[in-house]
Amino acid sequence: MTKTTLTIADLHGRVEAIFRKAGLNAVQAGALARVIVAGERDACKSHGIYRIEGALRTVKSGKVKPDAVPELDLNEGSAIVKVNAKGGFANAAFELGVPALAERTRKLGIAALVINDCSHFSALWPEVEAVTNEGLAGLVMCPSYATVAPAGGNKPLLGTNPFAFGWPRKEISPYVFDFATSVAARGEIELHRRAGKQLPEGWAIDSDGNPTTDPEAALAGAMLPFGGHKGSAIGTMIELLAGIMIGDLTSPEVLDYLGTTTLAPFHGELIIAMSPQAFAAGRPGDPFARAELLFEAIVGSGARLPSQRRFAARQKSETEGVALTAAELELLDRLFEK
Numbered sequence: 567m568t569k570t571t572l573t574i575a576d577l578h579g580r581v582e583a584i585f586r587k588a589g590l591n592a593v594q595a596g597a598l599a600r601v602i603v604a605g606e607r608d609a610c611k612s613h614g615i616y617r618i619e620g621a622l623r624t625v626k627s628g629k630v631k632p633d634a635v636p637e638l639d640l641n642e643g644s645a646i647v648k649v650n651a652k653g654g655f656a657n658a659a660f661e662l663g664v665p666a667l668a669e670r671t672r673k674l675g676i677a678a679l680v681i682n683d684c685s686h687f688s689a690l691w692p693e694v695e696a697v698t699n700e701g702l703a704g705l706v707m708c709p710s711y712a713t714v715a716p717a718g719g720n721k722p723l724l725g726t727n728p729f730a731f732g733w734p735r736k737e738i739s740p741y742v743f744d745f746a747t748s749v750a751a752r753g754e755i756e757l758h759r760r761a762g763k764q765l766p767e768g769w770a771i772d773s774d775g776n777p778t779t780d781p782e783a784a785l786a787g788a789m790l791p792f793g794g795h796k797g798s799a800i801g802t803m804i805e806l807l808a809g810i811m812i813g814d815l816t817s818p819e820v821l822d823y824l825g826t827t828t829l830a831p832f833h834g835e836l837i838i839a840m841s842p843q844a845f846a847a848g849r850p851g852d853p854f855a856r857a858e859l860l861f862e863a864i865v866g867s868g869a870r871l872p873s874q875r876r877f878a879a880r881q882k883s884e885t886e887g888v889a890l891t892a893a894e895l896e897l898l899d900r901l902f903e904k
């Protein structure tokens with residue numbers, strides 16, 4: 567398949583221009599373009615340029631405010647910093663809140679950033695990496711819309727609820743994992759559908775509750791949590807912490823509000839940052855040096871660290887550019903002309 571290579575800056579320019587033309591203000595368009603281009607750069611296709619169309623559809627539906635200006639509530643003295651996204655995309659709200667989150671975590675050892683009233687469709691690792699870039703450990707989570715059946719159940723009640731963690735490493739890419747709490751992200755099912763490919767077994771059930779490998783039947787039925795009851799419990803925890811606890815929507819409420827899974831979900835997000843030095847103070851050993859011993863042992867055992875594939879793809883894109891197929895370039899042209 568012939569591919570055309572674009573520099574990261576060129577791709578960013580094209581994606582940002584699509585969003586500006588669709589009426590997004592500069593903060594919304596810039597933040598969205600950064601996260602989508604990062605997905606494409608790091609070979610995370612399920613949250614790369616394929617997501618632009620869904621974001622534009624959401625703008626057109628009126629379920630996200632393209633000109634929203636997020637508002638920061640510093641909540642002085644508290645460990646909880648809040649950003650109200652004002653109905654815009656989560657990414658601009660996150661970018662506004664992260665410096666305050668880092669400052670508060672350095673002061674208190676642990677702090678949280680709560681984002682409310684946002685439309686959220688992106689991968690979480692760019693956010694976790696923004697926390698590790700500050701030398702802090704981070705946990706990020708959010709609900710989605712009800713598309714996942716709890717283990718043993720036959721109705722979609724939980725979201726694909728992504729969960730990400732990052733640990734900073736000196737002069738080397740951080741330790742980061744980021745995954746859906748369903749067996750696979752819904753974006754993966756959609757990509758299988760578009761490619762006319764069957765799903766692996768164990769990903770989904772149809773609307774009668776029977777196992778299916780047909781992406782159409784899976785989209786109409788329910789996805790399954792990863793690790794059976796364990797993923798189901800983690801998905802439920804995310805509904806509690808990043809939905810109910812922060813006073814925002816749970817996945818079933820998101821689905822009721824939107825009435826469809828074809829738009830980006832609208833809910834809140836929780837980011838928790840921790841200072842490893844503050845937690846380890848007074849105890850023997852440097853936490854960063856001790857973590858390196860653990861990583862070395864993991865890699866030495868023949869395993870790979872999560873995000874290594876992604877960091878390798880990033881390095882390639884940074885030196886060679888991002889390779890897009892003719893169909894992907896046509897998609898960018900078409901979305902700009904729309």
Ligand code: NDP
Pocket residue numbers: 610612613686687688689690691708709710726727728729730742743744745746747748749750751752754831870871872873874875876877
């Ligand atoms: P994957 O299963 O593709 O990957 C999950 C993580 O596991 C990655 O950090 C990956 O690193 C790592 N990993 C994969 N294989 C191995 C291995 N053999 N050894 C060690 N680590 C490994 O993720 P999902 O499909 O579950 O999720 C994809 C994306 O979808 C995530 O970024 C998530 O945030 C996003 N998402 C967003 C939602 C939303 O509502 N906003 C909802 C659901 C998902 P690597 O990348 O290096 O392979």
Ligand code: PYC
Pocket residue numbers: 612686687688710711726746750751752753754831
């Ligand atoms: O891939 O599951 C997913 C997803 C849902 C919302 C955004 N991404």
